[in-house]
Amino acid sequence: MTSAPVRTIAVTPESPLTIGDLERARGHIDVTVDAAARERIETCRAFVLQTLDSGRSVYGATTGFGPLVVFDGRETTSEQCDNALLHLGAGQGPDLAQPVVRAAMLIRMWSLAQGRSGVSLGVVDSLANALRTDFTPAVPRLGSLGASGDLVPLSYVARALRGEGHAYVGQERLPAAEALRRAHLEPVDLDGRDALALVNGTSLTAAAAGLAVASLSRSRLAAVSLSALLIDVLGCSPAFLDSRLLAAFGHPHAGQVGSELRGLLEGLVPSGTRALQEPYSIRCTPQLIGAATSALDYADGVVRDDINSISDNPLFFPEDDFVAHGGNFFGQPAAFSTDLLTLVATQLGNLAERQLDLLIDPHRNGGMPPMLAANPGAQHAVQGVQLAATAMVASMRRSATPASIQSLPTNWHNQDVIPFGTQAALNALDQAQTLRLLHGSLAVALRQAVHVGGRRPTAPGCVALFDRLAEVVAPVNPDRPLDEDVRKAADVLDESCAGQHSL
Structure with missing residues (x-):
């Protein structure tokens, strides 16, 4: 050792x-x-x-x-x-x-x-x-x-x-x-x-599922934190987070996300220059991330059952002089729940990519330069980061086909119906890891936005996250490769979310 x-x-x-x-x-x-x-x-x-x-x-x-x-x-x-x-x-x-x-x-x-x-x-x-x-x-x-x-x-x-x-x-x-x-x-x-x-x-299936839940739970918190930082940097009004509005929606997790966003945005001073209603990538964050939270809550319960289960055949009960032959090794619960996790990761990835697109568009970002470049044309800032983010989202969408319904008879028709839970769980873990990088990409863009004219955050909760990002990601001026910056930003988000209760 x-x-x-x-x-x-x-x-x-x-x-x-x-x-x-x-x-x-x-x-x-x-x-x-x-x-x-x-x-x-x-x-x-x-x-x-x-x-x-x-x-x-x-x-x-x-x-x-x-x-x-x-x-x-x-x-x-x-x-x-x-x-x-x-x-x-x-x-x-x-x-x-x-x-x-x-x-x-x-x-x-x-x-x-x-x-x-x-x-x-x-x-x-x-x-x-x-x-x-x-x-x-x-x-x-x-x-x-x-x-x-x-x-x-x-x-x-x-x-x-x-x-x-x-x-x-x-x-x-x-x-x-x-x-x-x-x-x-x-x-x-x-x-x-x-x-x-x-x-x-089903121990390998359960392992991949558990690690996917852990990663996506952190990414859910990262999505909340980055959305709050985007709202603050753009100077949006938080009116769409009103507790009465979200209570009327009737989905408790949307209310939970709204509460988390309000906490991070406490002390926010709106710019007063934004339109009455924000794009959905801002205005509908409680509903979207709330739905992701509901799905994660379900998957978390399945995983906790799986990792403490006895998945074997046969099982032995000495106290009853009984040998039980059955199917506790059939990984259908994990298959369904991890296919759902892949959908969660993909939609959170869609949200992050759209928020990134909003930031680089001078027609929607409050007048910041295109691509957040200090000298557009001579410099391109986060243009490459957005291209890579688009590629990652496309990859996630292509991988979002459920594995749990792909049953193929095999094993001389002994296994005539199968769940493919292992493939579902490993795929969910892959998509969770890609989502981390999409969030890292958005974080790099938010850090750059403040450098090129976006306002410094006003809410203390957002200031704290921005300052942590600024410690590891320097302003992009002049251009440089940003692959390592994206990974560093993803690590910062993981660290900032690791100690928080996510579900």
Whole structure:
């Protein structure tokens, strides 16, 4: 281990896993499996072994997998482990980002530690030990249907813990056996039940969904903050934020956003030069961002249920001498909710791009120069930033087709209906990351607007945000590449929103 853990997480019923825990899993975390959890795991494991000794059939432990359940499995438990994992090593595409994989490992460990999956204690300890280091399995992006869990990607996690395949230590990609040695970890021993339990859950889907919710929650706050700053810089009247008006709309989250905007704009001095009614990209921000807040609130609830669920098959109930075969690995809730997150990200992206367009237009921005250039023609200021923003919005729109309705029968029609939750969740996370950059683009333009004649904000809440942006983004005069400025501004927005309650 190369550094001290930054967070201790105890596996107890009184302390459920949180979305914040998923984000913290990108670094070293100390996951404590308490005595009660260890007893649950061992009791369930003993029941599984007794069940197998009695000659009862248990899916995946005595049988083939998927539609091949009608055939016997391999003769020994170690062979049955290979039977489960090797055929799933068929993933393609680039490796997933390490924070996504590590969050998935945490969720999988949490699920297995509930004592319903029948794994050996060493499986849970192996995941916990890896999370205390910077060991991360190399997992290809493409392969999961989110229908029988995340079979293909999680097989790469299981194999890496055995010392097979590849893994990262820090940013270095290595053969997994070498990565385990570098991280001072021992390869885990697995049998067939262990192997199937490691892969037969929606942990990767839930991880991507949770990280998307976290990112979009910050971006929702950023959208509120940037809208307030735009209103102040342009000198708009805040009359459209009247609490009576928004209460009449009947949607509580619109009222919440209106309240947040009024708080940021407290002390605003309108210029008195704007038209009676502002464009929708200003006037309808409570309604638009309020609807996004409602959708995020729903998705947040789904994710919290998912990350604390037992997504596996079969499940074991020793107290009732019962083995339950079913479909808890079917990721439909996450599929629906993360497709909704993609729509939220895309519409917030549309709003940011339109607000940016408003700022650079001298016919609508209160007389500031076109493209916010100090010397138009000789300089072009944020013209390139707007071009890139338009490209990002177009990309988001193209990616907004729902994954959750793309069901294709597969697996010899064993999986005859599938949710594609993993693709939906990873897509939502991609769009969340693009939205950050659109907000960074708008922030750079707002900073430049004040430099070329826009007024300095008058509301203290807006002044504070502007000053933080001005610390990292210099005026554009003369022209310079602004790609890094956009990323720095996005980081400032993340930092300013990280400590606030978003939903």
